[in-house]
Amino acid sequence: MAKVLIVDDSRTSRKILRGILEENGHEVVDEAVDGQDGVKKFQALKPDVVTMDITMPVLDGMEALKMIKALSADTKVIMVTAAGQKGKMIDCIKLGADEFLTKPFDKEEIISVINKLS
Numbered sequence: 001m002a003k004v005l006i007v008d009d010s011r012t013s014r015k016i017l018r019g020i021l022e023e024n025g026h027e028v029v030d031e032a033v034d035g036q037d038g039v040k041k042f043q044a045l046k047p048d049v050v051t052m053d054i055t056m057p058v059l060d061g062m063e064a065l066k067m068i069k070a071l072s073a074d075t076k077v078i079m080v081t082a083a084g085q086k087g088k089m090i091d092c093i094k095l096g097a098d099e100f101l102t103k104p105f106d107k108e109e110i111i112s113v114i115n116k117l118s
Contacts, residue, residue, distance in 0.1 A: 001025040002118030005045060007038030007064065008053040008080060016105055017051060024111050026118075035064030042068050042075070048118055049076045051101065054088050062092060069096040076117040 004026055008014050014031045021028055029045045032038035035052070036059040042050060050068060054061040065077055076098045081089055089100055099113045 001027060002048045002114055003027045003029050003045075004049045004051060004114070005029055005032065005038065005041055005047040006051050007032040007035065007041075007056070007061070008051070009033055009056040010053070013053065013080070013103065013105075017110070020105070020107050020110050021114065024114075026114060035059030035061055035067075038064050039067045039071075043071065046072075047075070049078060049114060051078045051080055052097075053080045054092065055082070062088065062095060065092060065095050065097060078113060078117070 004021055006014050006017050006028060018028045029047050030041050032041045034056045052061040052065055068075060068077060078099045078101055079092045079097045080101050082103050098117055101110060101113060
């Protein structure tokens with residue numbers, strides 16, 4: 001099962017993702033509240049998979065994605081997006097995003113994507 005770092009400024013989103021992942025045997029190694037916090041925790045914890053919200057304060061998900069991929073091109077990064085961010089999704093693919101999840105979360109979609117990448 002995957003070791004996952006959750007990066008999202010929404011406490012509710014982090015809690016929902018953690019619950020779904022842990023219920024299905026994955027290990028959530030930590031949570032981060034913005035991209036800067038996420039990159040720092042990524043470097044310390046070396047997770048297999050990072051779930052990354054696109055829109056966050058301090059350092060957004062796209063910038064954090066760039067930094068994580070520069071540090072470890074093999075790390076799987078799943079971008080989390082709200083509906084209506086198609087342009088940003090295309091930009092994230094160009095930056096190396098491996099997959100996408102949309103809010104509101106669909107449990108089966110989350111498990112399918114994580115299992116595919118881990």
